[in-house]
Amino acid sequence: MKIIVASKNPVKINAVRLGFEQMFPNEHVVDVEGVSVPSGVRDQPLTFDETLTGARNRVDNAQTEYPDADYWVGLEGGVDLHGSDMAVSGWVVARDRDGLEGKSMTNTVYLPPKVAELVAGGMELGEADDIVFGTTNSKQSNGAVGILTGDVLKREEGFMMGVVGALIPHRNSELY
Template sequence: MRIGVGSGNPVKREATERAVAGAGDFGDEAVVEACPVPSGVAEQPFGHDETRTGAMNRANAVLDKDPEAYDLGVGIEGGVAEYEGRDGLFLVMWAAVGDGERVGFGAGPSLALPDVIAARVRDGEELGPVMDDVLGESDVAKNQGAAGALTGGRVDRTDALRTAVAGALGPFVTDLY
């Protein structure tokens, strides 16, 4: 089985590999490859709908790019969202897995953003560069991610995204759907 991940980010490919490894249905024969494609949404998706749409667009774009190349397309998108009745802005993540006929969705953890970071994102900055600036690091999004920084390393970005992908694999690993 060949699985294309709609991103060139190695964290997203690794998250998919970990999720697939936990799904015995794919065995050791699954090959997970990065396949950079556009999300079709803003660089900084805002809200669950836009973030989920970006994930779905990526999964579909993988399959559309070369219909014979992959059995499954995986899209992973991180964004920020508000929750009704709650103050603040939250980091959110969505994954979509599709085979051209069916699609599954899963979400990763939602993490509250500190007020100073949320204010900058609300003012139009992307979360990744804001995290780089606040932490004084480079490429936080390709390493621990905001999830790792916000949890003191207890959940890194790869594990957070793995959870989203594992949820999106549901229709492909169980008969419950």
């Protein structure tokens, strides 16, 4: 099974590998390759709708550039305002060579006001996290959710659960 992940981020690539292994334990996951393709949305999506669009655009672009795969998976993290609070979540879109598409959100957590203020001011979440929490390159490691939970929940696990959700139609294709 060849899977193209529309990201070079090692957290996202590993989340896809783990999600496929969980959902298809009898399949041999041969190749999981991360590629860089544009999302077609802002670097920091500011609504969950924009975040889903970014994940879907990544799948479209990966499928166009790398057509010889069994699956293409796009993962996009973004924020959304709920009143005066800002939440962070991610969308995962998984498409197979027959065109069947599944999608799912990761867990959603609310950001501390200082982080939300920086993001609302135009900063990417990873950069805002690094400033507020004194970390470096957190978006390619534990991310906001890992920092805020003391690594009880890691970014990779959240994306892996999103991958599992996005693979439901593929595991149950007779229903979709």
